[in-house]
Amino acid sequence: NGSISIAIDGPAGAGKSTIAKIVANRLEIDYIDTGAMYRAFTYKLLCKNIDFNDEKTILKELEDTLIDFRENHIYLDGKIVDKQIRDNIINQNVSYIAKIKEIRDGMVRIQRNIAKDKSIVMDGRDIGTVVLPNADYKFFIVASIEERAKRRYKDLLEKGETTITLEQVKEELEKRDTIDSTREIAPLIKAENAIEVDTTNQTIEESVDTILKIIEGR
Numbered sequence: 001n002g003s004i005s006i007a008i009d010g011p012a013g014a015g016k017s018t019i020a021k022i023v024a025n026r027l028e029i030d031y032i033d034t035g036a037m038y039r040a041f042t043y044k045l046l047c048k049n050i051d052f053n054d055e056k057t058i059l060k061e062l063e064d065t066l067i068d069f070r071e072n073h074i075y076l077d078g079k080i081v082d083k084q085i086r087d088n089i090i091n092q093n094v095s096y097i098a099k100i101k102e103i104r105d106g107m108v109r110i111q112r113n114i115a116k117d118k119s120i121v122m123d124g125r126d127i128g129t130v131v132l133p134n135a136d137y138k139f140f141i142v143a144s145i146e147e148r149a150k151r152r153y154k155d156l157l158e159k160g161e162t163t164i165t166l167e168q169v170k171e172e173l174e175k176r177d178t179i180d181s182t183r184e185i186a187p188l189i190k191a192e193n194a195i196e197v198d199t200t201n202q203t204i205e206e207s208v209d210t211i212l213k214i215i216e217g218r
């Protein structure tokens with residue numbers, strides 16, 4: 001039908017969303033940040049003080065939750081939560097929520113629905129493997145843990161977060177990656193036919209260019 005789908009997966013802090021956003025912009029197609037969806041739901045549970053072990057209540061909450069994207073904003077129950085979902089408290093909790101099967105089922109349903117019949121760049125952990133297994137292009141973005149920690153640390157400092165150390169950021173990234181890659185359902189893993197892009201020693205512009213060259217067959 002002439003539409004194009006691009007899946008971008010990889011560990012935390014490798015540059016996926018920055019790169020995905022620019023690629024979508026250049027191709028003039030939509031960008032969906034699936035991590036933002038898991039983050040938004042985690043934010044809701046934290047706000048409501050819901051016990052993360054109480055799956056029954058969590059799933060009931062999921063039924064009463066509306067998550068969507070409009071004009072590059074993430075909406076939770078009709079309210080923009082772009083900023084709230086980037087708090088470090090969300091980083092520390094989101095992977096526990098993203099492990100739950102029913103939650104993944106719900107998110108994947110929304111994601112496939114968004115991607116249906118239109119061109120899209122979607123980034124996450126399981127896009128090339130589970131959400132869009134037939135994507136036209138699949139990329140797996142990686143970078144060394146040191147480099148990823150440095151980038152995240154810089155982001156946090158710029159946001160005024162001063163209570164955390166570089167070493168703590170590194171430990172948190174590693175912990176999140178371990179939970180994400182070892183979970184039973186839709187673990188973080190490179191799809192067989194995904195192209196790996198290592199951004200450790202690349203600028204964002206260089207990584208974007210690598211990807212665009214492949215898509216445009218240059």
Ligand code: C5P
Nearest residue numbers: 012034035036038094095098124125126
């Ligand atoms: O991409 P981002 O770092 O914002 O994702 C936050 C978390 O959401 C990940 O660490 C992972 O636990 C979860 N996630 C997921 N599947 C996706 C996207 C994100 O499990 N497709």
